[in-house]
Amino acid sequence: MTELHRYTSPVGMIDRREVYRYLGCGKDLPDPRTVDLVEMLCKQMEEFPMEAVWSRLPLADGYDFGLGKAGTSLTANLKGCKETFLFAATLGLAADRLIRREEALSEARGVIADAVASAGVEAGCNRLCAHLSDIAGEGKYLRPRFSPGYGDYPITAQQPLLNLLSAGKLLGLTLTDSLLMLPTKSVSAIVGISPTPNSCRRGCEGCDSLNCPYRI
């Protein structure tokens, strides 16, 4: 049996630039009304609790994260790691309800709430990873988190990963038949624990989708 740990913490500071990027603004600042709405919703979302469950596992040879055969981008990400953290995190149904409520008020507000919640769950995950980094111990360094569906790590790895973490039972986090996570503002990921601080490609730089509209 895997040792599972619970983690609950408010989302915390949301990076506004991320929100604007999701809204398609690139590196530009949008009009003042959009900025006001983003601020209002960020303030609400920053207080939202993010619930997570995590586990620390040795990265034994042949260990299968639902990969079937190892994807090259995840293998590259984990190269040199002896162990990993796995986690699943969610903003819960309340975030989905907030988005739909904002959308009922106006489409602009719905789009902004959706972007804020996406940036919110990422902010919560950054906080969780900082916490995991403290736990990792002396001389251990965390790799950037890597999620099913990212690079060539197949989205089908989602189910075994969530099963391993009992995410359904502990967080109410489930998958639809087409592998969408519910509640929608949720993240599952693998975080390599490295004995050396060598960096690897992260974020957009680490992704091969060169034509992605959100790429910066």
Add this chain to the structure above:
Amino acid sequence: MNDSYETKAAVLAAKEVCDLPIFVTNVYDQSAKLMTGATPEAMVALLEGLSVDAIGMNCSLGPKQMEEIFPRLANAASLPLIVVPNAGLPRLEGNRTVYDVTPDDFADSMATLVKAGARVLGGCCGTTPAHIAKLRERIAELTPVPLTEKHRTVISSGTHALTFDGDPRLIGERINPTGKSKLKAALREKNLSYILREAAGQQEAGAQALDINVGLPEIDEPEMMAEVVTEVQGICDLPLQIDTSDPIAMERGLRLCNGIPLVNSVNGKMSVMEAIFPLVQKYGGVVIGLTLDEDGIPATAEERLAIAHRILDTASRYGIDAHRIIIDPLALTISADHSAALVTLETIRRLHAEGIRTSLGLSNVSFGLPNREAINSAFFALALENGLSAAIMNPYSAAMMNTYHAFRALHGLDVGCMEFIEKSVALGSTATVPTTTTVTAEEGSLSALQNAICKGLKDDTAIAAKAMLESGTAPLTLINEEIVPALDRVGKRFEEKTLFLPQLLMSAEAAKAAFDEVKAVMPTGQSGSKYTIVIATVHGDIHDIGKNIVRTLLENYGYRVIDLGRDVPPQTVVNAAIRENARIVALSALMTTTIPAMEETIRLLREQAPDCKIAVGGAVLTQDYADKMGADFYGRDAMETVRYAESLL
């Protein structure tokens, strides 16, 4: 159980197949909530409303953590309480999950819980026969705390409870078609987005519960009630008031409500009480009792009190206690009878003196008078001063909200006047809807209307459009020479990336406000629509924000758009395309995993509706994908799809 809606379903299921006692325990986390957010007070309201026999908590937490949450159950509940903790929080040792609380410590904590009111005790994960033996030994000398009736008047949603405890409560009246032509039209057209906007808007304005009344002669009221209750609960976590005179619609509403609603209403007529009280017995609910009967509405307070007592007595025969009844002493129109308000106020005062809760629909009092808000808000203040527990009112009215917040501040219900200050600041910036536009024509080519659309100012746009129509501009001229050029200008700036998605949408909403003005004066039968487009998010996909954006823009450009929603099976799309004679079918998919559903939809469309053009879009798609699937067009964003639609004209 982990969720309030599931709990309600389970209790109803048990009650429908047997009459054994029902004990319910829920799993709370360390923040004292269920996984889906319900508080202990919400669960007490729900379960006491459903008349179960004992309630409590189990699993997840150890006895120490339960000691912290338990008092909240004990303060709210009149029923016997159950505690079944784990032997502490789980911890791993090697490959084994270990629970650290020893039988002695477990028994000590449980004794504390017994002294706090727990009556049914047990052990969940990690407890052993030794824990239970110690528990038995340790509590042998203890006597259970006597049960006390809390007499709380309480309703609930899937997340929280709302008590009627002296602090006046606001029930939003906007989802009730009486006198509201737009809502009537929305109900006839099954336009749920209009209704959801009213729900979200009222919550934002400060309503604490929402009235749901969907009664119109020409619609299937039970079905509409089911749909509206379900959809509203999906976006809004306020408790509801199920408002209908149709017992079948009432039962649908009560059954689907995630929590315990207000039941609006019964009155002194025996036939009405006989139809409604059995439903309340089964599903729970706090009942609004109107002081009228077979002889109409009495003229005096004495007679209205007599009806109130008759309602309370009849309810008690159904096992419904007095604290589950709220009396509405009815506000009549002062322009018809100058003493009408006084009788209502006296009835409120006397009911209040007897400890009976009251509610009132306020706006009727000013019917037929000018400046109704002045009368309504003064009447509201007087009713509150006489002890009114709840008002069914319009939370968008600044005058009413001001009265409410001022009353709470003056009555010592708003410590430090914090809420009053906060609301007053907010009111200053947003509450007033402009009646004259502040937007003017811009130097160069833009009219005031175009300028308002480009700036995304909805109210200003409506005012400017109305002014132009009134000064003789033909509806079609307004569309073709004002609205569409303004939209094009915004669309062009979006394409040039000098303006972004939120602004594009604000302009689209503003344009929609102009269209609404046009529609109001457009001769019937002349829709001005270009052609029909069917739009859907494909089967298995639930992301619909992108699809909704495309729909809005297409509607703005004058297309008739049939929106099938999200997670739409392939054949449903095909059937709609054929039935609506659609020129274009637009499909959206966000995930690689839903691409096969899109392919299947396209395949069926090619077979059964070969004349249809197929446009696709969504985060995961590319031109390559679209080509491989045999789509006619791939839209990278909403504007591209509009341009494609325009190219087929």
